[in-house]
Amino acid sequence: MEVTPKKVQAGLAVLLAALLVTPLVYKRLVRHDTTSTSDNASTALARYGFHFQESAKASGIDFIHKAPTLDVKLKHIMEQVASMGAAVSIVDFDRDGWEDIYVVNSGEGSKNALYRNLGNGMFRDVAEEVGLADVNQAGTGVSMGAVWGDYDNDGYEDVFIYKWGKPELFHNDGGKHFTRVTEEAGLPKWVNANAALWLDYDNDGKLDLFLGGYYSEELDLWHLKTTKIMPNSFEYATNGGRKYLFHNLGGGRFEEVSEKMGISSRRWTLAAVAADLRGTGYPDLFLSNDYGVSELYLNQSGKKFREAGKETGVGYAPKSGMNAAVGDILDNGRETIYVSNISEEGVLVQGNNLWVPKPGGPVDKISYENMANAMGVELGGWSFGAQFGDLNNDGYLDLYLTNGNVSLDQNRSYWYDYSKVAGGNEAIISDAANWPPLDGRSLAGFQHKHVWVNDGAGQFQEVAQMVGVSDIYDGRSVAMADFGNRGVLDVVVASQRAPLLLYRNTVAPGRHWIEFELEGRHTNRSAIGAEVRVFWNGRQQLQEVSGGSGFCAQNQRRLHFGLGSAASVDRVEIRWPGGVTQTIQSPAIDQIHKVQEPS
Amino acid sequence: MSRPPSAVGRFFSPDNRYLAPLLITTILLVSQVSFGLLESFSRTALAIATSMLFDLVLGHLMYGRYPNLASAYISGISVGILIRSPEFWPYALCAALSITSKYVLRWKGRHLWNPSNFGISAILLLAPEYVAALSVQWGNNVWPMVIVWVLGAVIVYRVRRFHITFTYVVSFVVLAALRSAITGHPLLSEVAPITGPMYQLFIFFMITDPKTTVKSKWGQCVVVFLVAVVEMILRLAQNIHAPFYALALVGPAAMAIEIWRTSKDAPKVVQTAA
Numbered sequence: 001m002e003v004t005p006k007k008v009q010a011g012l013a014v015l016l017a018a019l020l021v022t023p024l025v026y027k028r029l030v031r032h033d034t035t036s037t038s039d040n041a042s043t044a045l046a047r048y049g050f051h052f053q054e055s056a057k058a059s060g061i062d063f064i065h066k067a068p069t070l071d072v073k074l075k076h077i078m079e080q081v082a083s084m085g086a087a088v089s090i091v092d093f094d095r096d097g098w099e100d101i102y103v104v105n106s107g108e109g110s111k112n113a114l115y116r117n118l119g120n121g122m123f124r125d126v127a128e129e130v131g132l133a134d135v136n137q138a139g140t141g142v143s144m145g146a147v148w149g150d151y152d153n154d155g156y157e158d159v160f161i162y163k164w165g166k167p168e169l170f171h172n173d174g175g176k177h178f179t180r181v182t183e184e185a186g187l188p189k190w191v192n193a194n195a196a197l198w199l200d201y202d203n204d205g206k207l208d209l210f211l212g213g214y215y216s217e218e219l220d221l222w223h224l225k226t227t228k229i230m231p232n233s234f235e236y237a238t239n240g241g242r243k244y245l246f247h248n249l250g251g252g253r254f255e256e257v258s259e260k261m262g263i264s265s266r267r268w269t270l271a272a273v274a275a276d277l278r279g280t281g282y283p284d285l286f287l288s289n290d291y292g293v294s295e296l297y298l299n300q301s302g303k304k305f306r307e308a309g310k311e312t313g314v315g316y317a318p319k320s321g322m323n324a325a326v327g328d329i330l331d332n333g334r335e336t337i338y339v340s341n342i343s344e345e346g347v348l349v350q351g352n353n354l355w356v357p358k359p360g361g362p363v364d365k366i367s368y369e370n371m372a373n374a375m376g377v378e379l380g381g382w383s384f385g386a387q388f389g390d391l392n393n394d395g396y397l398d399l400y401l402t403n404g405n406v407s408l409d410q411n412r413s414y415w416y417d418y419s420k421v422a423g424g425n426e427a428i429i430s431d432a433a434n435w436p437p438l439d440g441r442s443l444a445g446f447q448h449k450h451v452w453v454n455d456g457a458g459q460f461q462e463v464a465q466m467v468g469v470s471d472i473y474d475g476r477s478v479a480m481a482d483f484g485n486r487g488v489l490d491v492v493v494a495s496q497r498a499p500l501l502l503y504r505n506t507v508a509p510g511r512h513w514i515e516f517e518l519e520g521r522h523t524n525r526s527a528i529g530a531e532v533r534v535f536w537n538g539r540q541q542l543q544e545v546s547g548g549s550g551f552c553a554q555n556q557r558r559l560h561f562g563l564g565s566a567a568s569v570d571r572v573e574i575r576w577p578g579g580v581t582q583t584i585q586s587p588a589i590d591q592i593h594k595v596q597e598p599s
Numbered sequence: 600m601s602r603p604p605s606a607v608g609r610f611f612s613p614d615n616r617y618l619a620p621l622l623i624t625t626i627l628l629v630s631q632v633s634f635g636l637l638e639s640f641s642r643t644a645l646a647i648a649t650s651m652l653f654d655l656v657l658g659h660l661m662y663g664r665y666p667n668l669a670s671a672y673i674s675g676i677s678v679g680i681l682i683r684s685p686e687f688w689p690y691a692l693c694a695a696l697s698i699t700s701k702y703v704l705r706w707k708g709r710h711l712w713n714p715s716n717f718g719i720s721a722i723l724l725l726a727p728e729y730v731a732a733l734s735v736q737w738g739n740n741v742w743p744m745v746i747v748w749v750l751g752a753v754i755v756y757r758v759r760r761f762h763i764t765f766t767y768v769v770s771f772v773v774l775a776a777l778r779s780a781i782t783g784h785p786l787l788s789e790v791a792p793i794t795g796p797m798y799q800l801f802i803f804f805m806i807t808d809p810k811t812t813v814k815s816k817w818g819q820c821v822v823v824f825l826v827a828v829v830e831m832i833l834r835l836a837q838n839i840h841a842p843f844y845a846l847a848l849v850g851p852a853a854m855a856i857e858i859w860r861t862s863k864d865a866p867k868v869v870q871t872a873a
Binding site for chain 2: 026027345378419420425
């Protein structure tokens, strides 16, 4: 058959038409319905193995976050600049065996709350009684988050509160009262921080403290001398706050050693997590940075950190990092890192990152591949806090992500004006005076949250609406804990200018679990950095006690493992921070095990 | 007797079809090495490879010979730089759309749309969930931007397209002042977009494309002014991809008018029987 030019042209026209409809076909093929809600809890239980019921009020929690009001020079973009501060951390501060909730506030003069778990499903705010409420007085800045760790190894968790302002350290006096020890500890006078965590980077048995600045520490955001306070680039900014690493000297004193230890970044850090990512016995440090690339500081046997972001693959492609959480999602004994970023249809599609370690290779040559797209956890809107946890006790870690930036007028968007300056040169973007007024408009507001269920075969399924997560607040901080000692993980979410949410979890019957509460003797008493591997049914899962993860959050220190239908566990291996390993054969399931480091 | 042009002169001659590819490659490499502009090299490479492959195949199908790939290379690299997506397929699809449009959307032997402008506009419109346009700046200081501006300006001057770029830039800044007066937003926020790399690729490579601009010098200036005006209207409507859509609307319309006028004025050839 002769192919005439006309036939060729007709064929090419068909080809062009086919190419044009390809995105529409692709969308139809891959789009999952994430907006429908479950008819009832039993449907969700049958389908996904769990269901949430938001029950903060019913549990005695009536906390509403207040945002700060910064210098009047920022008035035109106030809600955008003052868009952080809602944060939650979990602790059993009085060692009564029930996990409590500490939630920070950010309005000037507002009070933080410590919700003591009464053990009967109810909570009571005791922050005033114990001296942890009134920490946002005018002139001292406002809280951005808190992390708990027993820095003096007296058996009670102390708390470090980081702020846009004066950071504070409180000593826990036997679970009854807290004493402010900031000055004795030698902490800086002012840091505008959104990230902190406890870690024992040199395994000397005393908890050290990392603190990551966001805005420059030279700025008092309430008394600005200049409006040139914004990032000097949307993706390559290097004018953020400095980082601090406080080495615990004992006796309640700390020495700042960041420079000496090789941490000198001035990126805009929004989240940090420490974990032994390479099996060296020392915690590495991962930083998620806004307006730039992430950083991975590899621990050189407690003597130095070496930044290896590019070398390991996590330091390319600058995004808007807002979360850092680790989890063994493939039950293979290796931890992946989840970083949240921004995705807005047609405007900015960064995609979240799920950094999965590549198999093989020598320990010190770890490298990562971003599998967020392949595994289905990439697009989460303006994503903030996220945590891994086995929400349905099937033996695989699921992922809870909250999101939404500024929800004001639902019908008017600030995106166009935001993108206008975001693409501008340093001289323009870094000066808040050049930013168009927000004028009551929303910026990525009213977003639906994401709960991704891990199928264990490398795919996550979005089920938030189906399992009862339907809030559209501007979510910031997520923390998980077993509040009822029932063997299920509940979820607490702190949202900006919104109520604190407590999603109580119900898991389908027949799913087993096991939990471990560790206490160090020679190593730090909080056991932060201790690793637990549970072996069952030919599988293993690794978890590590964390001194802070997610976005401005800290999960319960107790480690929770779902076991599915397994009736027993083969063994449990615990590696304490100093390297001592302990094996427990066939521990009983459906129980909380309290384990002390062997003497 | 005039002296033959020097090697430098030949290199910067309008006839050197490899000048533009060399410039855009230099910009890409410098920006990638200095601060990591790209989503990834592999995605940009995919766009370039798809673009060149489509040009080879479609060019051979249409004309029975393999085309010079300089133009396809520019289209591919433009796509690879100008769109942002965490996925791979939009890069391939956008490049394929760009090249295919060059062979299909033609009138009287000339194509109407700048290929990468068509491909990028189409993908931004059809797949906004997966694709955004490049929106970052050159690192975080002014020097990379200045170097690109100077280098780009010298080259478009040598290839006799500087008036197009100049007219557009002046129009943009004047209209930015007008937008600022209308919206009450700071002038610098309205000027900000043109300081980003997206615009530098737009003004040096896209609006100056010889194949998709009208022939007369004045006509070229009028057309880019109109592009800037339509862009302003789209910006006032808060359209984020205003420059791409403005060029996609005005460019082909101007080309169509020119082709129509040229064909109307051309002497009619009447075939007479022997």
